[in-house]
Structure formats: structure tokens, C-alpha cells
Amino acid sequence: MRWVAGVPASLHTKLMAGFGVVTVLFVAMAAFGVHTVLNTTQQAKLLDEAHQRVGWSQEIEQALARQMQFSVLALLSGDEATIARILRENNRFNELLARLDADEAAEQHGLVEQVRASQDEAMGVVADIANAIRDRTLGSVTSDLLAHQERIDAEIGVRVGKLVAAEQRRMATLRDSIASANRDLLVATSVLAVSAVVLAWLCGFVISWSVILPVRQAQGFLDHVATGSFDRRVELPNRDEFGALAERMNRMSEELHRLDRMKVDAASELAQLNASLERASRAKSEFLSNMSHELRTPLNAILGFTEMMADGLYGEVPEELKDPLNDIQVNGRHLLRLINEVLDLAKIEAGRMELALDDYSVAELVNTVRTAMRSLAEEKGVRFVTEVAGDLPMARGDSGRLTQCLMNLTGNALKFTRAGEVGIAAARNGDEVVFRVSDTGIGIPAEEIENVFAEFRQVDATVTRQFGGTGLGLSITKKFIEMHGGSIWVESRLGVGSTFFFSVPLRVGESAG
Amino acid sequence: MTQRTVLYVEDNEYNRKIVRQLLGRTNYRLVEAVDGETGVAAAFECAPDLILMDVQLPKMSGLDATKVLRADPRTKETPIIVITSFAMSGDRERATAAGASGYLAKPYSPRELLALVRQFLPEDAA
Numbered sequence: 324m325r326w327v328a329g330v331p332a333s334l335h336t337k338l339m340a341g342f343g344v345v346t347v348l349f350v351a352m353a354a355f356g357v358h359t360v361l362n363t364t365q366q367a368k369l370l371d372e373a374h375q376r377v378g379w380s381q382e383i384e385q386a387l388a389r390q391m392q393f394s395v396l397a398l399l400s401g402d403e404a405t406i407a408r409i410l411r412e413n414n415r416f417n418e419l420l421a422r423l424d425a426d427e428a429a430e431q432h433g434l435v436e437q438v439r440a441s442q443d444e445a446m447g448v449v450a451d452i453a454n455a456i457r458d459r460t461l462g463s464v465t466s467d468l469l470a471h472q473e474r475i476d477a478e479i480g481v482r483v484g485k486l487v488a489a490e491q492r493r494m495a496t497l498r499d500s501i502a503s504a505n506r507d508l509l510v511a512t513s514v515l516a517v518s519a520v521v522l523a524w525l526c527g528f529v530i531s532w533s534v535i536l537p538v539r540q541a542q543g544f545l546d547h548v549a550t551g552s553f554d555r556r557v558e559l560p561n562r563d564e565f566g567a568l569a570e571r572m573n574r575m576s577e578e579l580h581r582l583d584r585m586k587v588d589a590a591s592e593l594a595q596l597n598a599s600l601e602r603a604s605r606a607k608s609e610f611l612s613n614m615s616h617e618l619r620t621p622l623n624a625i626l627g628f629t630e631m632m633a634d635g636l637y638g639e640v641p642e643e644l645k646d647p648l649n650d651i652q653v654n655g656r657h658l659l660r661l662i663n664e665v666l667d668l669a670k671i672e673a674g675r676m677e678l679a680l681d682d683y684s685v686a687e688l689v690n691t692v693r694t695a696m697r698s699l700a701e702e703k704g705v706r707f708v709t710e711v712a713g714d715l716p717m718a719r720g721d722s723g724r725l726t727q728c729l730m731n732l733t734g735n736a737l738k739f740t741r742a743g744e745v746g747i748a749a750a751r752n753g754d755e756v757v758f759r760v761s762d763t764g765i766g767i768p769a770e771e772i773e774n775v776f777a778e779f780r781q782v783d784a785t786v787t788r789q790f791g792g793t794g795l796g797l798s799i800t801k802k803f804i805e806m807h808g809g810s811i812w813v814e815s816r817l818g819v820g821s822t823f824f825f826s827v828p829l830r831v832g833e834s835a836g
Numbered sequence: 837m838t839q840r841t842v843l844y845v846e847d848n849e850y851n852r853k854i855v856r857q858l859l860g861r862t863n864y865r866l867v868e869a870v871d872g873e874t875g876v877a878a879a880f881e882c883a884p885d886l887i888l889m890d891v892q893l894p895k896m897s898g899l900d901a902t903k904v905l906r907a908d909p910r911t912k913e914t915p916i917i918v919i920t921s922f923a924m925s926g927d928r929e930r931a932t933a934a935g936a937s938g939y940l941a942k943p944y945s946p947r948e949l950l951a952l953v954r955q956f957l958p959e960d961a962a
Contacts, residue, residue: 616892623943624850631854631946636861659943679929 327533331562334534341526348519355515359508366501373494379419380487383438386416387483390445391476397452398469401461406453413446423486431493434486441479448472537565544572553580608673615666619659626655664795671802678806680832683722685749685756686711692729692747696737705740712750720831724803731796732760732823739764743820755809757826766817775813776801800825807831839865840957843884845875845901846919847893855888858946863959872896876904879911886957887916888940888949891931899934906935915956919944 330337390412397405420442424435448471455461455468537559544557553576559569633640633648640648670676693709700707729747736745743763750757767775776797804811809827842864846852852868859866867882869875871894879887887905891898898918905911917938918931931939940952 619943620848621850624848624854626943627851627854627946631857634947636857636946 324529324532324536325560327529328537328559328561328563328565334563334565337530337533337563341530344526345523348522352515352519355512359512362504362508366497366504370494370497370501373490373497376423377487377490377494379423380483380490383416383419383423384483384487386412386419387476387479390416391472391480394445394449394452394472394476395469397449397456398461398465398472401456403453403456406449406456409449413442413449416442423490431486431489434482434489438479438482438486441475441482445472445475445479448475533561534565537561537569541565541569541572544576548576548579551583553577553583605673608669608675611665611669615662615669618662622655622659622662626652626659629655661795664799667799668795668802671799671806676802676806678721678724678831680719680721682717682719683725685715685718688722688726688729689747689749691726692733695730696733699734699737700745703737703741705737705742706744707737708744708746710746710748715749715751715756716829718756718829719833720807720827721803725807725827728800728803728825729758729760731800732758732825735796736760736762736764736821736823739821751829752826754829755826756829757824759822759824761820761822763820766819766821767813767815768817772813772815776811839863840886840959841865841867841882841884842886842888842953842957843867843869843875843879843882844888845869845872845878845893845898846888846890847871848890851890854946855949858950859953862950864953864957870894872898872901876901879905879914880908883910884914886953887911887914888953889916889918889936891918891920899930902931902934902936917952917956 327337332340390409393405393409393412396402397409417439420435420439424432448468451464452461452468452472455464540557540559544555547555556573556576557569559566561569629648629652631637633645633652667676689709689711693707697707733745733747740762741764744761745763746759746761748759748761750759801811804825804827807827808831809825811823811825813821813823815821840863842859844852844855844866846855846868847870852870856866856868867878867884869878873895875887875889875893876896878884889898889902893901896904902916902918905914905916915937916935917940918934918936919940919942920931928939938952938956940949
């Protein structure tokens with residue numbers, strides 16, 4: 324099988340060769356069968372002929388016997404009619420002898436000639452008898468003729484007997500040789516048939532196993548590869564399609580092995596990178612958190628002293644110092660808010676911002692913002708309205724953060740509105756509360772809408788100078804709302820106004836319904 | 837006419853100065869301490885009527901100091917206002933759990949602080 328597998332021929336060629344061998348065997352068997360049939364027919368014919376010749380020789384013997392009887396009868400009766408009978412038998416005798424001689428083998432030919440000579444001599448005696456009868460001298464020569472006749476008859480008898488025996492021997496020999504030939508034929512046919520079957524079976528066995536074995540090996544190999552082990556190779560003696568297939572499978576396995584190693588390496592590199600990035604990110608957040616605290620402490624003192632100064636704690640403030648003192652306070656508060664928001668963002672990004680969930684009243688929350696913002700609205704001369712739906716039950720969430728969000732949006736609305744109205748509304752929408760903060764301010768250009776929630780984004784730098792703000796408020800608001808599982812969106816028309824919406828689950832941390 | 841005593845525990849010098857100047861114009865008597873341990877000692881020694889306790893303090897945190905004061909019979913009933921560095925979620929809960937009577941988030945304005953102090957401890961007219 325290994326040898327067959329190693330033959331450098333295609334599978335197709337090998338299969339064709341196998342079928343060819345089997346076909347040749349069948350053709351050989353058919354030819355041998357035809358040959359056998361022809362041979363048997365020939366032998367049957369020969370046997371027929373031999374049988375016929377034995378028949379003829381026996382008839383010759385009978386004709387001779389009758390000829391002898393008639394000769395004796397002619398001698399005794401002297402009847403010429405009997406001579407005619409003898410001649411008729413003689414004709415028959417000669418005819419048979421001629422027939423026998425016609426396709427005579429050389430060995431019998433001498434014997435036939437001897438019989439013919441004796442017969443000729445016998446016919447001479449018969450002619451003498453016939454003459455004696457005609458000359459009526461039969462009586463004086465009878466005994467001589469009789470004696471002569473008997474001698475010749477005996478001679479012919481012996482010779483014909485030999486002829487008959489020879490023919491019978493020949494037939495017996497022929498029968499024996501036919502029987503022996505038949506035996507040989509039977510043996511040869513059996514051997515040929517058995518060897519043909521064995522050879523065909525062997526061909527089939529070898530070829531099919533030379534196919535099945537590599538397929539099984541390939542299966543085992545592929546199963547092994549499928550488990551993710553690439554340490555094996557499939558080794559086939561085949562130099563046919565299977566050999567080529569095995570070579571390709573090995574290449575595939577090597578390539579998979581290479582890719583697998585690359586993947587593992589890349590994954591570990593990525594994990595290391597990830598870990599170091601995480602460390603860096605945590606370090607950054609901690610740094611920001613510490614820095615924010617360190618920055619805030621002196622700032623707190625600055626704001627405290629400034630306020631006390633403005634409140635006249637250190638004596639009456641001269642009129643010309645009131646304005647710069649106010650500027651110090653405004654900028655100081657702005658810086659403080661910026662620092663607080665940076666800290667919020669850092670905490671959110673470090674994943675260390677946690678919501679303090681509690682029950683709260685939406686109406687109270689809106690009222691807190693209203694109270695805090697009312698004076699600012701009055702200062703700016705902007706109408707400030709709030710509207711809370713009556714069907715709102717107690718909600719659950721981080722009310723402090725949600726207040727911060729609503730405060731942020733309202734602060735923005737007031738900041739960007741010079742005249743008209745700023746409104747806060749809250750209503751229930753299924754399992755959610757939807758807050759709405761609308762203004763009649765400057766609006767947001769369409770191309771900037773998607774950027775409003777990004778960090779440090781304001782419509783443009785002029786806006787920042789004109790209206791102030793840290794640029795972090797909306798980004799933090801969005802993150803707090805998302806931490807609640809809610810969402811925020813905005814509708815705006817430039818020069819007409821903006822409306823910010825945000826929705827949060829009515830009961831955060833509890834399954835809906 | 838008794839002067840009410842306020843103990844202020846704070847490590848930052850300027851914050852102490854603000855409160856000192858703020859209360860200097862009032863009729864409160866101010867006692868200062870710069871860390872948690874001296875704060876607790878001062879509380880036992882001078883028996884203040886109100887304690888302002890910063891959260892981030894050296895040696896002993898403001899929350900731990902509050903717990904110690906609450907465990908002692910001398911200061912068990914004394915109102916304590918805890919001042920945190922920043923209004924973080926959970927700070928108010930932690931302060932209340934430690935036994936704080938009130939809570940003030942930094943950044944606070946001197947006006948707010950004074951209002952809170954007066955709320956807990958009515959100032960006797962000078």
C-alpha cells in the first residue's frame with residue numbers, strides 16, 4: 324500500500340491502472356473460454372471421425388466375412404449368382420477401404436495396402452472360382468481353390484483384424500488424450516479464475532486503502548489542528564493528489580501556527596499596553612484630583628478674603644476699588660468652577676464617580692434650580708418660568724448631580740439669552756422623566772449641534788469671551804445623565820433659541836415597570 | 837454676658853485667618869487647632885459650644901476626630917459642623933454617619949459660614 328501510495332502517478336491514473344488490470348484479466352478469461360470451446364469442438368469432431376472409422380473397419384470385417392461365406396457357398400454350389408454377390412461385397416469392401424484410406428494416417432496406410440493386396444489375391448481366387456464354374460471344372464479344383472481361399476481369407480482376416488484393432492486403439496488414444504486435455508483445461512480454467520478474482524480483489528484492496536489511509540491520516544491531523552495544536556505534520560508516502568494535499572495542509576498548519584503565535588504575541592503586547600495605559604490613566608486622574616484639591620485650597624482663601632473685603636470687613640471699600648474687586652471675584656469663581664469640573668471629568672473618566680441614589684421629588688429639584696437662578700434671570704430682565712407635571716411620583720436618582728445638570732443647562736440658557744424667556748419643564752414619559760430647558764437665545768448653528776456635548780466646545784471663541792463658561796458643563800451634564808441610564812439631546816434654531824431635553828429613568832437602579 | 841466659644845480645626849493657615857477675622861468682628865470666642873489630635877485635645881480642654889471640623893486634616897482626619905468626640909461624654913452633645921473640601925457624593929452621608937450635626941461644602945463663602953455658625957449657635961449681643 325505504501326509502495327502504491329508512493330508511485331508518482333495521479334490518483335486517476337492509479338485507479339485506471341487498477342481497473343485496467345481487472346479488465347485484462349476478464350478479457351484473458353474470456354479468450355481462454357473461447358479457446359476451450361473451440362478446442363473441445365475440434366476434439367469432438369476428431370472423436371466422431373475416429374468412431375466412424377472404427378465403424379467402417381468393422382463393416383469391412385463384416386463384408387469380408389460375408390465375402391468368405393459367399394466364396395465357400397460358390398465353391399459348394401457352383402452358382403454364378405453367388406459370384407455376383409461376392410463381387411457386390413468386394414465392391415463394398417473396396418469402397419470402405421478407400422474411404423478409410425482417404426484420410427488415413429501414415430501408420431495405417433501400410434496396413435490398408437496389405438489388406439488391399441490380400442483382397443486382390445482373394446479376388447483372383449474368386450475369378451478362378453468363377454472360371455471354374457463357367458468351365459464346369461469346379462469339382463477337380465475345388466479343394467485347391469478352397470485351400471487357397473481359406474489361406475488368403477485367414478490372411479485378410481488377420482490383416483483386417485489388425486486394422487480394426489488399430490482403429491480402435493487410435494480411438495482409445497484419442498479419447499484418453501481428450502480426457503486428459505479436458506482435465507488440464509479444467510485445472511487451467513480454475514487456476515485462472517481464482518487468480519483473476521484474487522488479483523482483482525488485491526487491486527481493489529490496495530488502491531482503496533492507498534486512498535483511505537491518507538484520508539484517515541489527514542482527518543486525524545485536521546482534528547489535531549482544530550484543537551489549536553500546530554506541532555504535528557501530516558507525513559504521507561503519497562506522491563499523488565493526496566501527497567500534494569498533505570503538503571498544502573502542512574503549509575496551512577504552519578501558516579496557522581505563525582498567525583496563532585502572532586495573535587498570542589499581539590494579545591500579550593496589547594494586554595501589557597492596556598495595563599500600562601490603565602496605570603497611566605489612573606495616575607493622570609489621581610494627579611488631576613490632587614492638583615484640583617491643591618489648586619482649590621488657595622483659591623478658596625483668595626475668594627474668602629475678597630468677599631470679606633467686598634463686604635467691608637476691613638473697612639469701607641473705596642468706590643474706585645469696587646469694580647476691580649468684583650472682577651477678582653468673578654474670575655476667581657470662574658476658575659473654581661473650572662477646577663471643579665475638571666475634577667468631575669477626571670473622576671468620571673477614571674470610573675470613580677459614583678451616583679448617590681436616593682428618593683427625590685422632581686418638583687423640589689426644579690424648585691431648587693428656580694430659586695438659585697431667579698435672581699440671575701431678574702438681573703438680565705429675562706422671563707423665567709417653570710412647569711412640572713402633576714402626575715410625577717417620587718423619583719429615584721442622584722438628586723445632587725441631577726440638580727447640577729439642570730442648573731448647568733439653565734445657567735447656559737440664561738447666559739445665552741438677552742431677552743425673552745427661559746423655561747424649565749418636567750414631565751413623565753412612561754418610565755422616564757423628561758426635563759426640558761428652553762430659551763429664546765442666540766441658538767446653535769446646525770453644523771455645531773453635534774459638538775455641543777464635546778469637552779471644551781463652545782460655538783466659537785468669541786462666544787466664550789462674550790458669555791463666559793468653562794466649556795465643560797455640557798460634557799459633564801451628558802456624562803451624569805448617561806450614568807443614570809438616560810440621554811440628552813438638543814433642538815435649536817440660530818437666532819430663535821435652543822431647547823435642551825434630557826430624560827432619566829424615573830426609578831434609577833430599579834427594574835422598569 | 838457669656839461669650840460663646842467656637843473651636844475651629846483646620847490645617848490651612850489662610851482659612852484659619854479668614855475665620856479668625858470673620859469671627860473677630862463678632863462676639864464669638866475662637867479657639868484654633870491645626871490637626872485632628874490637637875483639635876480633640878482642645879475640645880476636651882476648653883469645652884467649646886460649637887466645633888467647625890475640616891475633613892482633610894493631618895494626623896487624624898476630621899471624620900475620625902468627630903467619632904472620637906462623639907464617643908466622649910464631655911463632647912457627646914457638642915454640635916459639630918463638618919467642612920469637606922469638595923461636595924462629593926457620599927460626603928454628607930459619611931459626615932452624618934460620623935456624628936456631624938451640620939455640613940458645609942468647600943468652597944464656601946465667609947457669609948455662608950457665618951450664617952451657619954449663627955444658625956447653630958445664636959450670637960449673644962456684644
